[in-house]
Amino acid sequence: MNKEACDVIVIGAGSAAFEAAVAARKAGAERVAMLEKAPEAEFGGNARYSGTGFRFVHKGASEIRGFLPDMPQARFDTMRINPYTAQDFHADLARMTQGRMDPKLAEVLVSESNRAVRWMAEAGIKWEPLKEHALVDGKRYFERGIVLHVAGGGPGQLAQWRGIATELGVEIRYESAVCGVIGDMRAVEGVRVAARGRSYELYARAVIACSGGFQANKEMRARYLPGATDFIKVRGTRHDTGEVTRYLLDLGARPAGQWQSGHMSPIDANAPDFEAPQHEDGLGNTQSRYDYPQGISVNALGVRFFDEGEAQHSYTYAKTGRAVLAQPGARAFQIYDRKGVKLFRYPEHAASFEEADTIEDLAEKLGLEPRVLCDTVAKFNAACPDEPAFDPRKPDGRATRGLEIPKSNWARPIDTPPYRALPVTGGITFTFGGVEVNSHAQVMNVADQPIRGLYASGDILGLFFHNYPSFTGQTRNAVFSRLAGEHAARAN
Numbered sequence: 001m002n003k004e005a006c007d008v009i010v011i012g013a014g015s016a017a018f019e020a021a022v023a024a025r026k027a028g029a030e031r032v033a034m035l036e037k038a039p040e041a042e043f044g045g046n047a048r049y050s051g052t053g054f055r056f057v058h059k060g061a062s063e064i065r066g067f068l069p070d071m072p073q074a075r076f077d078t079m080r081i082n083p084y085t086a087q088d089f090h091a092d093l094a095r096m097t098q099g100r101m102d103p104k105l106a107e108v109l110v111s112e113s114n115r116a117v118r119w120m121a122e123a124g125i126k127w128e129p130l131k132e133h134a135l136v137d138g139k140r141y142f143e144r145g146i147v148l149h150v151a152g153g154g155p156g157q158l159a160q161w162r163g164i165a166t167e168l169g170v171e172i173r174y175e176s177a178v179c180g181v182i183g184d185m186r187a188v189e190g191v192r193v194a195a196r197g198r199s200y201e202l203y204a205r206a207v208i209a210c211s212g213g214f215q216a217n218k219e220m221r222a223r224y225l226p227g228a229t230d231f232i233k234v235r236g237t238r239h240d241t242g243e244v245t246r247y248l249l250d251l252g253a254r255p256a257g258q259w260q261s262g263h264m265s266p267i268d269a270n271a272p273d274f275e276a277p278q279h280e281d282g283l284g285n286t287q288s289r290y291d292y293p294q295g296i297s298v299n300a301l302g303v304r305f306f307d308e309g310e311a312q313h314s315y316t317y318a319k320t321g322r323a324v325l326a327q328p329g330a331r332a333f334q335i336y337d338r339k340g341v342k343l344f345r346y347p348e349h350a351a352s353f354e355e356a357d358t359i360e361d362l363a364e365k366l367g368l369e370p371r372v373l374c375d376t377v378a379k380f381n382a383a384c385p386d387e388p389a390f391d392p393r394k395p396d397g398r399a400t401r402g403l404e405i406p407k408s409n410w411a412r413p414i415d416t417p418p419y420r421a422l423p424v425t426g427g428i429t430f431t432f433g434g435v436e437v438n439s440h441a442q443v444m445n446v447a448d449q450p451i452r453g454l455y456a457s458g459d460i461l462g463l464f465f466h467n468y469p470s471f472t473g474q475t476r477n478a479v480f481s482r483l484a485g486e487h488a489a490r491a492n
């Protein structure tokens with residue numbers, strides 16, 4: 001078999017991979033080669049389907065201003081931005097993962113988040129304010145910690161990174177699947193590549209695995225995830241099939257994160273099985289259904305099954321898809337009245353729905369038992385309080401009273417026709433099980449030693465449990481890829 005060599009190999013050409021390759025190159029690695037299984041037209045992994053918002057520690061409006069140099073001052077003045085402290089980020093991670101995230105890695109993620117996003121900006125990445133904000137009296141209120149996305153969303157980020165990497169002389173080899181890792185649990189020397197028309201071995205001082213999760217692999221989903229995962233829709237790329245994760249485990253890498261779980265969010269029940277389309281502007285996915293805090297959700301029996309108002313969707317959406325998948329037929333309906341629809345942050349929800357002037361007629365259209373749905377809505381309406389005042393900008397404490405399954409915030413009666421129902425199922429974004437790394441992003445083995453020459457970043461890391469605060473994946477990529485690239489460049 002042909003043998004070739006370079007300094008640093010990066011597996012994948014998604015956002016984590018570009019960040020690792022650029023970091024390695026900037027830290028002095030001369031020959032950096034990225035190996036991407038997908039054809040060129042499909043490179044980029046999950047970022048291609050994402051809006052790529054970033055959650056990171058910052059000091060508030062004065063610091064965010066520096067990321068938006070071209071925005072006219074009058075427009076910037078409409079933005080209401082609170083600081084997001086290291087304590088805030090730690091508290092969010094601890095609450096979402098039920099305290100199970102490795103504290104060392106949580107500290108790396110939090111303490112390096114600001115530096116990593118600044119590093120991206122210094123490398124040439126441009127930023128824009130998120131579309132996700134509440135507009136009240138002409139002011140745009142942003143949630144703590146989530147204010148920016150990369151200009152042009154996922155496709156914009158990939159185009160920018162590819163330009164920067166190419167300029168730096170990073171070589172990107174498309175249609176080049178890694179089909180084996182050369183080494184053992186002590187050290188890694190290179191990879192085997194199945195490229196179009198040829199197979200070869202590529203050797204290097206360091207290998208950085210950025211090959212994503214295993215969510216697009218049916219067999220691995222069935223093996224590790226609970227429930228009817230054969231039928232789950234994959235929100236992102238179909239190329240994340242987890243074989244590199246398996247090679248690393250076979251080598252002796254230590255598994256970490258929650259293998260029986262993943263980021264699963266509500267998605268249009270009629271979405272395609274893979275690669276739900278992006279908006280034309282690249283800012284968000286047309287099939288996401290995240291306005292459920294403005295209404296109620298019922299299953300195929302017409303019964304509510306989770307607290308739609310537990311917190312803002314950014315703190316609940318990643319587990320809500322799982323809740324839907326656990327319902328009969330893995331389906332549910334989000335039910336809104338006119339008041340709720342008016343607050344939709346995602347106008348694409350208009351694309352696929354049923355509407356009626358009475359709940360009874362809506363039930364008929366959905367094929368639900370009308371008496372059950374009317375009873376669910378009536379009981380919910382009777383449990384809604386008159387105060388405190390409804391406030392869409394933040395959890396308002398307006399909670400139902402006396403229901404077995406409460407709605408803890410934003411509880412307003414569903415009483416203003418027309419009534420609208422959005423059919424949803426669960427879509428998987430990425431899996432939580434992966435390999436363990438140390439604070440240099442070096443992969444650890446089952447004997448608790450770092451594997452020499454082997455680094456990892458992105459969804460292939462085992463990091464999260466139960467739930468996930470929105471927009472943490474991209475930050476994690478930047479943090480661990482920068483560390484991986486810089487340490488890999490110095491590996492010998």
Ligand SMILES: Cc1cc2nc3c(=O)[nH]c(=O)nc-3n(C[C@H](O)[C@H](O)[C@H](O)COP(=O)(O)OP(=O)(O)OC[C@H]3O[C@@H](n4cnc5c(N)ncnc54)[C@H](O)[C@@H]3O)c2cc1C
Nearest residue numbers: 012014016037045046050052053178212236458459473474
């Ligand atoms: C619809 C959607 C919206 C999202 N929105 C956000 C958001 O706004 N903010 C946020 O933080 N996160 C978001 N995410 C999550 C985020 O996009 C992912 O966490 C992130 O893109 C993962 O990056 P990655 O580089 O690890 O993996 P990927 O981007 O999936 O890249 C993995 C790459 O590895 C390649 N590969 C796989 N196997 C091999 C092999 N054997 N050989 C060679 N190459 C291989 C794949 O082709 C792919 O290019 C979103 C995800 C989706 C799907």
